[in-house]
Amino acid sequence: MAGKTLYDKLWDAHLVRANDDGSALLYIDRHLLHEVTSPQAFEGLRLAGRRPWRIEANLATPDHNVPTTERSGGVETIVDPVSRIQVKTLDENCDTFGITEFKMNDPRQGIVHVVGPEQGATLPGMTVVCGDSHTATHGAFAALAHGIGTSEVEHVLATQCLITKKMKNMLVRVDGQLGLGVTAKDVILHIIGVIGTAGGTGCAIEFGGEAIRSISMEGRMTICNMAIEAGARVGLVAADEKTIEYVKGRPYAPQGALWEKAAAAWRDLVSDEDAVFDKVVVIQGEDILPQVTWGTSPEMVAPVSALVPDPAVMSDAVQREGTERALKYMGLQPNQKITDIQLDRVFIGSCTNSRIEDLRAAAAVVKGKKVAASLKQALVVPGSGLVKAQAEAEGLDKIFIEAGMEWREPGCSMCLAMNPDKLGAGEHCASTSNRNFEGRQGFGGRTHLVSPAMAAAAAIAGHFVDVREWMQA
Amino acid sequence: MKKFVEHQGIVAPLDRANVDTDMIIPKQFLKSIKRSGFGPNLFDELRYLDEGQPDQDCSGRPLNPDFVLNQARYQGTSILLARANFGCGSSREHAPWALEDFGIRAILAPSFADIFFNNSFKNGLLPIILTEAEIDQLFREVEAVPGYQLTIDLRNQAVIKPDGSRLPFEIDEFRKHCLLNGLDDIGLTLEHAQAIREYEAQRQQTAPWLFSN
Numbered sequence A: 001m002a003g004k005t006l007y008d009k010l011w012d013a014h015l016v017r018a019n020d021d022g023s024a025l026l027y028i029d030r031h032l033l034h035e036v037t038s039p040q041a042f043e044g045l046r047l048a049g050r051r052p053w054r055i056e057a058n059l060a061t062p063d064h065n066v067p068t069t070e071r072s073g074g075v076e077t078i079v080d081p082v083s084r085i086q087v088k089t090l091d092e093n094c095d096t097f098g099i100t101e102f103k104m105n106d107p108r109q110g111i112v113h114v115v116g117p118e119q120g121a122t123l124p125g126m127t128v129v130c131g132d133s134h135t136a137t138h139g140a141f142a143a144l145a146h147g148i149g150t151s152e153v154e155h156v157l158a159t160q161c162l163i164t165k166k167m168k169n170m171l172v173r174v175d176g177q178l179g180l181g182v183t184a185k186d187v188i189l190h191i192i193g194v195i196g197t198a199g200g201t202g203c204a205i206e207f208g209g210e211a212i213r214s215i216s217m218e219g220r221m222t223i224c225n226m227a228i229e230a231g232a233r234v235g236l237v238a239a240d241e242k243t244i245e246y247v248k249g250r251p252y253a254p255q256g257a258l259w260e261k262a263a264a265a266w267r268d269l270v271s272d273e274d275a276v277f278d279k280v281v282v283i284q285g286e287d288i289l290p291q292v293t294w295g296t297s298p299e300m301v302a303p304v305s306a307l308v309p310d311p312a313v314m315s316d317a318v319q320r321e322g323t324e325r326a327l328k329y330m331g332l333q334p335n336q337k338i339t340d341i342q343l344d345r346v347f348i349g350s351c352t353n354s355r356i357e358d359l360r361a362a363a364a365v366v367k368g369k370k371v372a373a374s375l376k377q378a379l380v381v382p383g384s385g386l387v388k389a390q391a392e393a394e395g396l397d398k399i400f401i402e403a404g405m406e407w408r409e410p411g412c413s414m415c416l417a418m419n420p421d422k423l424g425a426g427e428h429c430a431s432t433s434n435r436n437f438e439g440r441q442g443f444g445g446r447t448h449l450v451s452p453a454m455a456a457a458a459a460i461a462g463h464f465v466d467v468r469e470w471m472q473a
Numbered sequence B: 001m002k003k004f005v006e007h008q009g010i011v012a013p014l015d016r017a018n019v020d021t022d023m024i025i026p027k028q029f030l031k032s033i034k035r036s037g038f039g040p041n042l043f044d045e046l047r048y049l050d051e052g053q054p055d056q057d058c059s060g061r062p063l064n065p066d067f068v069l070n071q072a073r074y075q076g077t078s079i080l081l082a083r084a085n086f087g088c089g090s091s092r093e094h095a096p097w098a099l100e101d102f103g104i105r106a107i108l109a110p111s112f113a114d115i116f117f118n119n120s121f122k123n124g125l126l127p128i129i130l131t132e133a134e135i136d137q138l139f140r141e142v143e144a145v146p147g148y149q150l151t152i153d154l155r156n157q158a159v160i161k162p163d164g165s166r167l168p169f170e171i172d173e174f175r176k177h178c179l180l181n182g183l184d185d186i187g188l189t190l191e192h193a194q195a196i197r198e199y200e201a202q203r204q205q206t207a208p209w210l211f212s213n
């Protein structure tokens, strides 16, 4: 019999019951909550007179709606009434049910997918769910993690289980080495460019290979974060010493004898040598260059040195029309150099790239330089209060501020147009977030997804540059 | 979810076909963070003469005297008599939420829109399909007799008229089981509470760190 994949192992370890109709009851170890997708779930619990099954399995923090400018006045000072009510409702629900919440001005507050791992609330081998599609992020810890809908949030609260079906196994192997200036973000954008936004549909994607092993935990989170943009609800990276080292000593991580036992078990969180995947894609690390998206879907991506594609030479009618529409929305010309795209704003943040390593990479590029005068705004938004504190302890905030960038409070910020940080119509933004859909960062806004280093370099130049040129100089 | 075993209540006739979910609960009320409290805005555009706003106190709003639910003889209605294709349009679950919150327990119609039909069962609301002829006859009786009531006996799958005559109806066994026992998806999973507890006990042995805080 063939061995098991990592996904198979995680699935088997959490199977409470197989139902007759092919669905299964899967046990959930960690449930993360934020203010947007939880209110109706709590309301449902209340209406049915139910209690959370295991209160300590839940952890909440508001992120989507919180303002990132000065906010010491608290929740009441949130200007938008819908945002204010959502944040207040989360506070009230967590208080009522006794769920631990890092409230808006708690130093541990932040984007839920940054907070979970940072606290050690996400552990290897866990099942982790959250009413948010970027829950895939936590798969970097060899945890089975994916987004769920609001009725499922209620179901998990009430039963600590999810009714679900098993996905297919897919392996994306990145062999070899990554070149200078090529980051985890470039790896995942390149992968999406190769397999497309539907490439992982119905699958749990395990990212493996030498290049993935060489990437830090922060970088692995960046990669798993965007599994959903490759069509897969689940992204996974096998556990290794880096995983275990990262978790060690975090507030929610096991300690003492329990730690030793846990760490030993986590070393088995890898796919067996003889495991069989339904789908395998192999990519050569050396082929990956710094990436920039030019269109309105994450698969519309190219190396920074490339030209904007020309729909006229495309033989596939669907692809040609899609490209034409995207170029029109993005205000770009066929065969224009990507490095000639002029920018209005730069956003460094989001659950994809707002961890300390991301901020260090951006700071290293902007240090001693000034943001281009043509830029309206360059935002740096740490993923959590603790990332912010760490960055400030390292003096990164000063580097950004001296360069002419804005240093903000933690939250989702300009990743989505749900709080005051937004793009204006027609504005081009170099963004370290994960979605470049029409209107995602603001009505009519034009998003280009890039790595933190690339975003930082673009902020200085006012247009895209190949960050590798600066690194060699 | 509320159990549904047997229910007796006043019947109100809503004599129009293709009542869509936007009519049942207009879109301005969907911004709410709640799933209860939609009752006062049920059929908002038909029920009131002014335009409804979210979070508004509806008690002082001008009522449309022609709308059936506003008429004195239908106060306290819990059974809605409706025409074909009830609940068509957008898939919003707010529609059954609003009906349920208003106090409706069952809807009788010759046909229902699919998603609405499914959503109703999840919310303890019983949609009953009768023939066109039976529905026509019920409309005549309800309009002729003030205070007209029906009894719905789910266990025996029958609508019982005041004269004791019975109109049988079909219902999927599984849905019937869920309604009789007040089981929604969560209720169904909780039927396996013992299996969940056993799983937890076993995990506590093999992976105790998952339960350490």
Ligand code: SF4
Pocket (backbone or CB within 6 Å): A063, A064, A111, A112, A113, A132, A134, A350, A351, A352, A411, A412, A415, A416, A433, A434
């Ligand atoms: S940072 Fe963006 S993608 Fe991540 S959770 Fe917030 S809104 Fe969603």
